[in-house]
Amino acid sequence: MLKKLYFTFLFICGSFICAVAQSSVRVVNNDAFGYGEKITYKVKYNLYFNFTVGEVNFEVAKKPEIIAGNNCYHITGTGTTYGFYDPFYKVRDRYETYIEENSILPLLFIRDVHEGKYSFGEYVIFNQSKSMAVSKKRTQHIPKLTEDVLSSLYYARTFDFTNAKPGQAFMLTTFIDDSTYKVGVRFVGRETIITDLGKVKCIKLKPILVVDRVFKTEDDMMLWVTDDANHIPVRVESSISVGKIRADLTSWSGLRNPMTAVK
DSSP states (O other): OOHHHHHHHHHHTHHHTTOOTTTTTTTOOOOOTTTTOEEEEEEEEEEEEEEEEEEEEEEOOOOOEEEEEEEEEEEEEEEEEOOHHHHHBEEEEEEEEEETTHHHTTEEEEEOOOOOOOEEEEEEEEEEEGGGGESOOOOEEEEEEEEEEEHHHHHHTTTOTTOOOOTOEEEEEEEETTEEEEEEEEEEEEEEEEETTEEEEEEEEEEOOOBBTTTTSSTSEEEEEEEESOEEEEEEEOOSSEEEEEEEEEESOOOOOOOSBBB
16 A cells, blocks of 8 residues: 555656756765665663664665666665564554665655554655655755755765764754754764674764754764764664663674774
């Protein structure tokens, strides 16, 4: 059903998407990720003890998708709770983005969310050259160089932290639920952390969040990414009303660069 709705939406908006010309918007030096990359995380809930409650997977398709004449990375992100925890709070989330290869900007975004009793589907087509977005609800102007939720994660991996100073912010604009927000990360420093994979050399970042919408304060989350050319998130930790949620990297394949951060 989701696929049928998706292709119907694309057909209706066909004249819009054919006008997209992304390659002239910007060129990003992407040495962080490429086609065929897969990364997996275990999600843990901590309340005195750690409980592994689910899994998150990110996958870049093995070859480009051609959208309106542009080579695109087709990236999929899924989040799933394990069967034992489904009676308490079942999660079956799927995110997809098609981002133009040179600009690392989205052309299409799809979201299919099922969390407990809540379900939501979203389809967005972006025309970055005209600074417009078409969703199921409306057509609207957006700021230049606007990312979607999933493409934001991959664009952020291209940030250069080589000479970053503590407190320095790296910002971007993201499109969430028919609105745009300024988000980003703040460089904290470098740190070696202990994981199930062993010791990992990391860049420590504090995400700059959408306060009063998704999180209560900017201090609700901390992020560690590999201190190598891949900039893969190693650990994401977030405070919630009771306890903490943590996602830890467990496996990877198809990396663009050797994994040199794990010792």
